[in-house]
Each structure stands twice: as structure tokens, then as C-alpha cells.
Amino acid sequence: MAKTTKERILDAALEMFAENGYAGTNMRDLAQSVGLTKSALYKHFQSKEDIWNSLLDEVQIHYSQGFGSAAASLEELESCEELEGVALALFDFTVHDRMIILARKILLTEQFRNERARELAGKYFLGKMEQVFEGVFGAMMDKGLMKRVDPSILAFSFVTPIGALVQLCDREPEHADWAFDRLRAFLAQFLGEYGIAAR
16 A cells, blocks of 8 residues: 555655754755655645654554554463563564664654653653563462562563663664574573463
């Protein structure tokens, strides 16, 4: 299905903001990249800030859709093996999805200059995942699938090394296979330490 003009503008803006930053992205260049004049671009978006906010809205929707399908299964985990599978699927989505990769690059640089970027960076780089896994681990403890410890600290110790592997894949995508192997080894040790085999 062909993209609409607005979608093509946002797609080009994603690339340009990731490459040049917000301040370094020129509206004339953005318009030319999608075959429009600058005035034609303004028929779709009122300003560069309008494009920026629309793009961040799209990123949030995309992340929620991609993360949501896997996250939904987190609520119904019945074994540590299922947790391992979901964690690997989430990692795969995070390091291979083009929009998420470019959005992460944008947020990493723009969080120091833009309030909304700072809020989203805090949410997606650690806070949201920590919250999700705190709930997951608490539920698994209640089911007798994990040792009873502080679920918030357990979530922090789970999410932090995975985040480091995501950053490695962003810097060195050629090492993604190594990162997946490292993640599998981490999950095996983590679940060996805190997991309880299902009866």
C-alpha cells in the first residue's frame, strides 16, 4: 500500500532528525527529499515543530503496537521458559525495527535540548521497561515461578544489562548476533538464580 504524502514526510523527517538533529534539519531540504516545495510541505504540517510532534506521536504508537503484542503475553506467563522467549522477542524488535532504531538515536541526542524528547527517553530507555518487568516478576512470584525478592530491584537488575546490549547494537550493528548470544547467556544465569521450575 502506497504511503500518503504525510507519511512520506514523517518517514523522511525520521531519517533527517536522526542524522542531523532537530536544529540541523532544514525544512527546504526535507520538502525536497519527498519531492515537494517548501510551501507544499506547509499544506500538510504547520511548522517543523508540528512535524516533530507528529513524528514523536507516531513513534509512540509504533512502539506500543510492537511492544504491546509481546507485552500482553507477559501478563500470562506460566514458566521461566516463556519469560525467556518473550524477552528475546522484545530484544529482537528493539534492535531490528527501523523506526525504533532511528527514534532511539533522535531521543539520545535531543533529550538534552527538548523537554518532550527527555520525557520519552526516560520512559523508553529504562522507566517503562522497569515498570513492566516489576509487575511481571511480582506476578511470577505470586505464582511460585520466581524466588520472592524485591520485584523493583529485580526488574532494575534485569533491564539494565539488556539496555546496555541494545546500545551496543545501536553503535555496532554488526555485533547483533554476539549480543543475542550474550542475552541468552544472561537470561540463563538470571533465571537459574531467580527462577523456580514449574511443577
